[in-house]
Each structure stands twice: as C-alpha cells, then as structure tokens.
Amino acid sequence: MKFSLFLGKYKNVKVFIHWTFSLLLLWIIISNLRQGMPWIDIFWIIIFVLALFFCVVLHEFGHALAAQKYGIQTKDIVLYPIGGIARLEKLPEDPKQELWVAIAGPLVNIGLFIILSTILSITGFDLENLEEIKINPNTIILYLASANLVLALFNLLPAFPMDGGRVLRAFLAIRLPRAKATQIAGGIGQFLAIFFIFFGLFNNPILVLIGLFIFLGAGAEVSHTQQESFLKGYKVNDALMLKFQIISFDAPLSKAVEKLLNSQATHFVVVKDDVAIGTLSRNEIIKGLQEGNESTLVEKVADFNPLKIETQQDLDEAWRNMMSKNKKVAFVIENGHFLGILDQENISEFVMVKSALTK
Numbered sequence: 114m115k116f117s118l119f120l121g122k123y124k125n126v127k128v129f130i131h132w133t134f135s136l137l138l139l140w141i142i143i144s145n146l147r148q149g150m151p152w153i154d155i156f157w158i159i160i161f162v163l164a165l166f167f168c169v170v171l172h173e174f175g176h177a178l179a180a181q182k183y184g185i186q187t188k189d190i191v192l193y194p195i196g197g198i199a200r201l202e203k204l205p206e207d208p209k210q211e212l213w214v215a216i217a218g219p220l221v222n223i224g225l226f227i228i229l230s231t232i233l234s235i236t237g238f239d240l241e242n243l244e245e246i247k248i249n250p251n252t253i254i255l256y257l258a259s260a261n262l263v264l265a266l267f268n269l270l271p272a273f274p275m276d277g278g279r280v281l282r283a284f285l286a287i288r289l290p291r292a293k294a295t296q297i298a299g300g301i302g303q304f305l306a307i308f309f310i311f312f313g314l315f316n317n318p319i320l321v322l323i324g325l326f327i328f329l330g331a332g333a334e335v336s337h338t339q340q341e342s343f344l345k346g347y348k349v350n351d352a353l354m355l356k357f358q359i360i361s362f363d364a365p366l367s368k369a370v371e372k373l374l375n376s377q378a379t380h381f382v383v384v385k386d387d388v389a390i391g392t393l394s395r396n397e398i399i400k401g402l403q404e405g406n407e408s409t410l411v412e413k414v415a416d417f418n419p420l421k422i423e424t425q426q427d428l429d430e431a432w433r434n435m436m437s438k439n440k441k442v443a444f445v446i447e448n449g450h451f452l453g454i455l456d457q458e459n460i461s462e463f464v465m466v467k468s469a470l471t472k
C-alpha cells in the first residue's frame with residue numbers, strides 16, 4: 114500500500130494506516146487548542162479516537178475472518194480518517210455467504226457494545242454523575258460503548274456500499290437473480306444517499322460527503338454486477354482478441370508512441386524472437402517517457418509478468434481476476450500456447466453488444 118504505514122498482521126491479513134489519518138489527529142489537536150482546551154483533555158480525546166479506530170479494525174476483521182471461512186482471502190485492511198476498508202480478493206456470490214460476511218462486521222461492534230456495557234454496569238457507572246460532555250478515564254468506556262452501537266447501526270443502514278446494503282442484497286438474492294437484487298438494493302441506497310445529502314446541506318457537511326460516497330458506490334456496484342451478469346455463461350474464448358499490435362522488447366518507446374498515436378490500440382504485446390513475452394500499456398509508456406525519454410527501451414517499462422488465462426475459463430471469473438489484479442490486458446493460453454489477448458475495454462464492448470441484443 115502506497116502512502117500507508119504497516120501496523121501489523123493477523124491470520125495473514127495485513128493492517129495499514131493511511132497517511133491522511135495523521136491529518137485527523139492534527140486537526141483534533143489544533144482545533145481544540147484554539148478553543149482553549151487543556152492538553153490533558155485533548156490527550157483523552159486522542160486516546161478515545163485511537164481506541165475507536167481499534168474497534169473499526171476489529172469490525173473489518175469480522176468481515177475478513179468470515180470471508181476466510183469461505184476460502185476468500187483479504188488483501189489488506191486500510192484505515193482512513195472516515196473509517197476502515199477490508200479489501201477482499203472477491204465477494205462471495207452465494208447469498209448466504211455474502212450475508213454472513215457483510216453482517217460479521219456490525220456484529221463485532223454489537224459484541225463490543227455488550228462487553229463494554231457489562232463492564233460499565235459491573236463498575237457501577239452512574240449516568241447521572243455525567244456533568245459535562247468530557248472524555249476522561251471515567252467516561253471513556255461509556256463513550257466507546259455508545260460509539261460501537263452507533264457504528265453497528267450506521268453500518269446496517271440498507272445503503273450500498275455499506276454493510277446493510279450488502280445484507281439487503283443478500284436477502285433479496287435468495288429469491289431474485291443477483292443483478293436484479295443489486296438493482297433494487299442500489300436504488301434504495303441511492304434514495305437514502307439523496308436524503309443524506311439534502312439533510313446534510315442544512316445540518317452537517319459530513320453527511321453530504323457520506324451521501325455522495327453512498328450514491329457513487331451504489332451506482333458503481335449496480336453497473337459492476339450488471340456487467341458480471343452479462344458475462345455469465347460465456348467463456349474466455351468468446352471475447353478473445355486474435356488481432357493485436359505487437360512491439361519488440363528492444364524497440365525504443367518512440368516506436369510505441371508512434372503506434373499509440375496512429376492506431377486505436379492502447380496496449381501492445383511485447384515480443385522477443387516472435388514469442389509473446391509481456392504486455393506494454395499506455396500508462397507504462399507514459400510512465401517510461403516521464404522517467405526516461407523517447408529512446409528508453411520497451412523492456413525497461415513493459416510488464417513481463419502478464420496474467421495468463423485459459424480459453425475455457427469462465428469469462429466473468431477471468432474478468433474479476435483481471436479487475437482484482439489491476440490488469441488491463443491478459444494473455445490467453447490454450448494447451449500451454451499463447452493464443453491471443455483479453456482486454457478490459459474489449460470485454461466492455463462485448464457486454465454492450467450483448468446487452469443491446471437482449472431486449
């Protein structure tokens with residue numbers, strides 16, 4: 114992870130914290146100092162925020178460990194100032210599995226809420242003694258307990274891409290096709306998002322941000338699932354590209370630039386002695402030009418570790434694989450031999466054609 118600090122690893126899941134997190138802490142310190150708050154009070158707020166984010170990590174581990182039970186690995190968990198994200202290598206397609214993976218996070222917060230409330234009732238915390246809203250060693254457990262309850266309820270709102278949206282989709286998908294279930298859940302999510310944005314405009318700007326996040330996330334999820342459902346039933350063979358541009362490994366980048374500007378191609382197959390050995394994308398060409406110049410050799414910037422996909426593999430699976438590995442183009446292999454390429458743009462065109470034909 115770029116710009117992130119590695120915090121640790123548990124059950125093969127790495128936890129990172131994004132650099133922007135330091136801005137959040139800085140903001141807390143500066144804004145409270147300006148209001149004349151004593152250092153000791155700021156110290157306790159910082160402790161509270163760190164403890165809260167530890168609960169967020171536990172929430173994300175709820176998702177990650179539930180996914181692990183179904184054989185799905187998690188690349189990493191990254192903490193941002195607005196919350197955490199567990200990057201699962203894929204989402205379970207079986208609605209029951211998706212339901213468990215989605216609900217495991219909020220369940221962790223409910224568990225924490227129960228544990229912290231029990232501690233409070235054993236230690237005999239008296240709410241009436243709470244004179245002012247201030248975090249200190251006596252009140253921090255109360256605040257953490259409440260925060261966990263809020264986290265659980267907030268995440269369970271039925272709005273994509275929040276956990277509640279996934280729970281809703283999973284429930285719907287038990288009876289409906291997945292694409293249809295996603296469409297309904299996405300629609301509800303966007304409706305809630307508009308409500309958030311509208312309400313937030315007059316009350317709280319953070320709600321506007323969250324609303325936008327939900328609105329865009331819901332839209333992306335719906336088109337993603339639709340694309341996936343159109344690919345279902347097809348094989349890699351159906352979208353295979355046999356015509357593609359090639360470039361020699363020892364050619365200068367100027368040659369690639371020439372081809373890039375003179376054709377529709379956005380990436381090339383790199384060859385050595387007529388054998389395909391790698392791929393060269395537009396981004397790699399641009400990067401090569403920025404770091405070097407036009408005479409930089411193709412082999413310096415090309416990707417010599419292309420994703421290899423079999424012709425008989427399911428197209429939706431191949432597409433997911435390309436997305437998760439961030440590859441715009443993959444080698445298609447048959448009986449161990451290079452046959453052609455599969456590229457994301459071509460898959461999108463394939464989907465457009467198929468969806469135009471199914472009326």
Ligand SMILES: [Zn+2]
Pocket residue numbers: 172173176218219268276
């Ligand atoms: Zn979650």
